[in-house]
Amino acid sequence: MRARNLSRITCREKWNMSKSHPGLLHHFDDPEQQLDASQSGMWIFLATEVMFFGGMFIGYTVYREGYFEVFAHASNHLNVWLGSINTAVLICSSLSMALAVHSAQSGHRRQLLVFLVLTMLLGTVFLGIKFTEYYHKYEEHLIPGLDFAFKEGNPGHAAIFFSFYFAMTGVHALHMVIGLGLLAYLAVKTTRGRFSPLYYTPVEMVGLYWHFVDIVWIFLFPLLYLVGRHL
């Protein structure tokens, strides 16, 4: 960048630069530095998210060790097939998001829009399947507090499993909903031509967020759906 070679940048030059890259904020030298800063910040946020979900995972681990058999029986009430399909759907949406970032980097605006919309569609499919599962649980009286009934073991201990199930998948689904909102925002900005190979930071950041939500599900799926298949 030319600005880096000069010890002092005149106001006029700065104004020209910000004019040439509409996304560049005045306290950054160039778009690359701005992207680096955003990336570091995003990863710090994701580290806090790791801790947030980590707390629930450790709680689940401790109680599963304590009420091992009841947790296995309760886990068998979850639908493995819907769970695996949802995992596949989420992985597809992650690929679509990665390709969206790729399109933004290489400056294919129409492609970027297509992949953003595809990611949103797959995210919606995931949430649809998730809420179908929730509805089945409601019908089978497996929601703690709502006429909860469980016969294969201590119902109190099974209620702990289902509380973890609803808390963890619920918070995960909430993250998905927020992600869908962010993707919609990106799609609108894309149609207005805000992104270019020089400035696509928001696309990259939402991509990181979306992939993180995918990773959470990658751990939720085996721990909630698969562990009870064999005692």
Added chain:
Amino acid sequence: MNSDAIIPVRTYVLVFLGLIMLTITTTAVAFVDLGGQWNTAAALAIAVIKALLVILFFMHVLYSRPLTWVFVSAGFFWLLILFTLTLADYFMRNIGGAPLRSAAPAAQAAPRQTREITPRALSTSEPRATQRTATVREKRSE
């Protein structure tokens, strides 16, 4: 990442195929009895591989600056601390007399005995303090 380093689409597709294969594997393995806790271990190992694939390729960490590596590892290192210390605490001692593991009852019996000594000693107690301590000593030596 550097704006000039664009990851080819082929890499993304290969990673995606890997993730799908691992999802099929983890579901299939869950229906095979590996014995003991090995099913859980296998499921978690596959989940970790999948997570690494997503982090390194989809999230571009493999191609990122060292500073990004620091932030990423810091997050997971703290998660490791959370798990190690919490599990060490829960699985190595018995909190509040409520056993979380089946092996706990043996350990639970010990504090109950010591608790019983004091009331019995008090009920048969003589007004003199010296005798009371003597009974407690006797019971303890038993």
